[in-house]
Amino acid sequence: MFLMNKFKYILGMKSLTFFFFSMYMYMNKIIFIYSWQFMTFNSKKITYSLFIDWMTLIFMKTVLLISSMIMIYSYSYMKHENMKNMFIYIMILFILSMIMMIISPNLMSIILGWDGLGLTSFCLILFYNTHNSLNSSLLTILSNRLGDIFILMTIALLMSIGSWNQFLYSNKFIMSMFLILTAMTKSAQFPFSSWLPAAMAAPTPVSSLVHSSTLVTAGIYLMIRYNSIFKLNMIKMILMYSAIITLFMSSMMANMENDLKKIIALSTLSQLSIMMISLTSNMKMLAFFHLITHAMFKSLLFMCSGSMIHNFSSCQNIRNLGNLIKMTPFTSSCFLIANISLCGFMFTSGFFSKDLIIEMISISKINFIPMIMMIFSIGLTMSYSTRLINLTLLNKSNLKNYLTKNFFCMKMNFSLICLTILSSILGYNLFNMFFITQSLPIIPIKFKMILIMNMIFGWLMGNFLYNNFYKNKKMYMFIMYFFMLNKIVNKINILMSNFIKNSFNNEKKIYELLTYKELFVSIKNSYKFKNKINWYKLYILMTLISMMILYLMNY
Numbered sequence: 001m002f003l004m005n006k007f008k009y010i011l012g013m014k015s016l017t018f019f020f021f022s023m024y025m026y027m028n029k030i031i032f033i034y035s036w037q038f039m040t041f042n043s044k045k046i047t048y049s050l051f052i053d054w055m056t057l058i059f060m061k062t063v064l065l066i067s068s069m070i071m072i073y074s075y076s077y078m079k080h081e082n083m084k085n086m087f088i089y090i091m092i093l094f095i096l097s098m099i100m101m102i103i104s105p106n107l108m109s110i111i112l113g114w115d116g117l118g119l120t121s122f123c124l125i126l127f128y129n130t131h132n133s134l135n136s137s138l139l140t141i142l143s144n145r146l147g148d149i150f151i152l153m154t155i156a157l158l159m160s161i162g163s164w165n166q167f168l169y170s171n172k173f174i175m176s177m178f179l180i181l182t183a184m185t186k187s188a189q190f191p192f193s194s195w196l197p198a199a200m201a202a203p204t205p206v207s208s209l210v211h212s213s214t215l216v217t218a219g220i221y222l223m224i225r226y227n228s229i230f231k232l233n234m235i236k237m238i239l240m241y242s243a244i245i246t247l248f249m250s251s252m253m254a255n256m257e258n259d260l261k262k263i264i265a266l267s268t269l270s271q272l273s274i275m276m277i278s279l280t281s282n283m284k285m286l287a288f289f290h291l292i293t294h295a296m297f298k299s300l301l302f303m304c305s306g307s308m309i310h311n312f313s314s315c316q317n318i319r320n321l322g323n324l325i326k327m328t329p330f331t332s333s334c335f336l337i338a339n340i341s342l343c344g345f346m347f348t349s350g351f352f353s354k355d356l357i358i359e360m361i362s363i364s365k366i367n368f369i370p371m372i373m374m375i376f377s378i379g380l381t382m383s384y385s386t387r388l389i390n391l392t393l394l395n396k397s398n399l400k401n402y403l404t405k406n407f408f409c410m411k412m413n414f415s416l417i418c419l420t421i422l423s424s425i426l427g428y429n430l431f432n433m434f435f436i437t438q439s440l441p442i443i444p445i446k447f448k449m450i451l452i453m454n455m456i457f458g459w460l461m462g463n464f465l466y467n468n469f470y471k472n473k474k475m476y477m478f479i480m481y482f483f484m485l486n487k488i489v490n491k492i493n494i495l496m497s498n499f500i501k502n503s504f505n506n507e508k509k510i511y512e513l514l515t516y517k518e519l520f521v522s523i524k525n526s527y528k529f530k531n532k533i534n535w536y537k538l539y540i541l542m543t544l545i546s547m548m549i550l551y552l553m554n555y
Contacts, residue, residue, distance in 0.1 A: 018057045018058075018060050018061040019057070019058070021057050022055075022057035022061060023054070025052075025053060025054040025057065026054035026433070026434075030053075030054075031051075031052070031053045032050075032051075032052040033051055033052075034050040035047055035048070035049040035050075036048060036049075048108075048109055049104070049105050049106055049109060050103050050104070050105070051105035052103060055224075056102055056103055058292065059221065059288075059291075059292070060099060060102055060103075062213065062292050062295050062296075063095065063102070063213065063214055064095070066208075066209060066213050066295060066296070067209060069299070069303075069415040069418055069419055070091075070205045070208055070209045070299070070415070071088075071091075072411050072412075072414060073205055073208070073303055073306075073412050073415040073416075074087070074088075075411050076409040076411050076412050077203075077204065077205060077306060077412065078203065078205065083127070087127060087203075090120055090123050090127075091124070091206075091209070093120050094116070094117065094120035094124065094209075094210065094214070094215075095214075096116070097115075097116025097117045098117060098215075098218070099113070100112055100116065101113030101116075101218055101221075102221065107151060107154055107155050107158065110151070110222070111151055111152070114147075114151060114218070115148060117144075117186075117214075117215055118145070119141075121140060121141075121144070121199075121210050121215050122137050122141040123137075124202055124203075124206045125137040125201060125202040125206070127202060127203055128201070128202075128203065130201070132201045133201040133202070135198070135201075136195075136199055136200075136201040137199075137201075139194065139198050139199075143185055143188075143194070143195040144186065146181075146185050146192070147181070147182045147183075147184075147185030147186050147219075150178045150179075150181045150182040151178070153178050154175055154178040154179060154182070157174065157175055157178075158175070172232065173232060173234065173235070175229075176229035176232055176235045177235065179222070179223075179226055179229055180223070180229070180235060180238065180239050182222065183219035183220070183223050184219065184239070184242060186215070186216070186218045186219035187216055187217070187218070187220055187272050188216060188246075188269055188272065189239075189242050189272070189273065190242050190246040190249065191242075193246050193250070193269055196211060196216065196265050196268065196269055197253075197265045197266060199211055199265070200259070200265050204305065204306030204309065205306070207261060208302035208303050209299070211268065211302075212264075212294075212295065212298035212301075213295030216268060217272070217291055217295065219272075220272065220275050220276070220279070220287060220291055221291070223239075223276070223284075223287075224279070224284045224287060224288055227282075230279065230280060230282065236280045237280075240276075240280040240281075240366075242276075243272075243274075243276035243280070244273070244370050244373050244374055246270075246272075246273040247269075247270050247273035247277070247373075247374060247377045247378075248373050248377045250266045250267070250269035250270045250273065251266075251270050251377040251378075251380035251381060251383075251384070252377075252380065254270070254380070254384040255380060255383055255384045255461075258317050258319055259316050259318075260305050260309065260316045260321070260388075260392070261302070261305055261316055263318070263384060263388060264298070264301050264302060264305060266384075267298075267301075267381065267384070267385075268298055270377065270378075270381060271294050271298070271342075271354075274357060274378070275287045275290055275294075275357075277357075277361060277374065278290070278357045278360070278361065281360070281361055281364045283357065283361075285434065285435075286353070286356060286357050287357070289352075289353045289356075289430060289434065289435075290353035290354055290357055292353075292426070292430065293341075293349040293350060293352070293353040293354075293423075293426055293427045293430070294350070294353070296419055296423045296426055297337075297338045297341040297342055297348075297350060297419075297423040298338075298342070299419055300334060300337075300338040300419040301338040301339070301342070303334075303415060303416055304331050304332075304338060304416065305335070307328065307331045307416075308321060308328070308335070308392065311324070311328055311331075318392055319391065321391065321392045321395075322391065322393075322395035323393075323395070323396055324392055325393045325394065330413060330416070331413075331416065333420075334416045334417075334419075334420045335392070335393070336389065337420050337423060338419075338423055339385045339389055340385075341423045341424070341427075342381065343382045343455065344358075344451075344455070347428070348423065348424060348427065349422070349423050349424065349425070349426050349427030349428075351427065352427035352428055352430070352431040353430075356431075356435075358375075359443045359448075361374070362375075362443075362447045362450065363443065363447065375450065379454040379455070379461070380458060380461070381458060382455050382457075382458025382459050382461075383458040383459070385458075386458065386459050
């Protein structure tokens with residue numbers, strides 16, 4: 001616990017420092033670019049660069065602030081875990097990987113943080129070491145490895161012209177296609193969206209940090225930095241339709257899901273899709289604005305759900321939860337504020353970011369059918385939020401009284417208080433900082449009424465699903481197709497994994513067949529076998545010395 005006490009205050013102070021520096025750099029339009037030559041190899045200059053501007057510092061501030069709140073929250077939540085120090089070490093490595101990805105301006109340095117995010121998230125999901133967490137972690141890392149392959153292929157294309165500058169490559173469509181596929185795998189867009197609900201097998205603090213504000217937003221941040229690829233209309237159209245399908249699927253599935261953490265994960269999917277749609281509409285500032293505000297209230301939602309699960313003896317089924325407004329009024333109040341901010345209720349953080357995106361998209365040049373799907377799906381956000389509030393806070397509990405407890409901890413509540421305040425006022429403050437000086441178009445009253453009617457429709461539908469979910473099951477058979485789609489994707493991943501494993505087994509058998517005689521001789525003569533190992537060590541040592549000499553010769 002000493003590590004947790006040490007790092008939670010350091011991260012909090014760093015986040016405040018980055019916030020003040022970001023405001024100073026934004027007001028004075030300051031950008032820092034640090035670049036140094038790492039080595040020269042075959043006339044290719046290998047350079048490493050760092051890029052720091054106000055957007056970088058604000059995103060780093062958000063990551064560090066949420067990390068410090070989660071460290072404070074984990075002090076009590078993970079108190080009885082045997083490997084809590086290992087948990088803190090992996091969390092710190094994850095935060096460092098995220099910072100490395102944020103400050104990197106080119107793909108060769110981004111890949112370091114990108115791979116670090118995938119590996120550390122795999123370890124964090126696998127923390128409980130159960131059958132469910134093992135399957136979820138394998139699905140997560142296999143899906144993210146696809147993104148790593150695409151980003152490595154992009155680097156290979158750039159290296160073929162002798163530079164890492166993407167603007168020098170003539171065929172920009174192929175490179176842009178690889179980049180959006182990379183972002184889609186990390187941000188869980190269709191057809192790579194099955195890993196995010198499965199990753200809820202991780203501890204709740206991991207879900208609050210990794211799967212709400214950092215890992216899944218890495219793809220959004222990559223698209224914000226490489227926003228120039230949206231000059232190609234085909235790339236823009238592919239990403240827009242993928243995001244709309246993801247938004248529709250995740251909103252539908254959240255209304256049918258009964259697992260508390262999976263409902264919040266599916267709402268994360270829908271909000272990521274809204275950010276992607278805003279990026280395809282050339283609104284990267286609004287996407288970044290919603291990314292920051294969404295990170296606050298979604299982390300708060302996960303933390304509140306962790307407290308609820310703690311109070312109900314690790315029960316995550318919302319049909320068994322209920323009456324929490326009387327049992328835990330403070331946690332329920334924070335949960336309610338986070339939910340209404342998610343819905344875009346007036347004067348919350350979600351209202352200033354999410355509703356602004358919807359208004360700007362409604363007057364943009366988007367096709368009619370995608371527009372209708374998007375507005376309907378956003379209305380479903382209000383629907384599953386209403387259903388969630390009814391079942392968890394207002395409904396009568398189906399568990400016995402001896403299975404429930406009122407778990408109170410001041411450190412956990414301190415994190416909830418801080419994030420609740422930020423979920424309420426951050427959107428207004430950021431809006432005044434970044435958009436008050438810009439000329440925003442005047443939205444006609446009919447588009448304003450569409451948003452209000454959409455929220456009323458979602459509220460009515462949420463109450464209908466709450467009252468009639470068990471009575472009319474036939475109407476949900478079409479929606480169950482989306483569950484089947486996720487099952488199919490999971491089955492494909494398992495078949496691919498078995499194919500790779502069998503391929504390695506066949507190669508191993510061929511190798512053993514070819515080297516059978518040599519192994520037989522080495523068993524008879526162990527000294528000869530040991531001598532070979534010593535030669536291998538010598539070869540490795542000579543290779544390392546040669547690389548050091550080449551490195552020193554460049555200076």
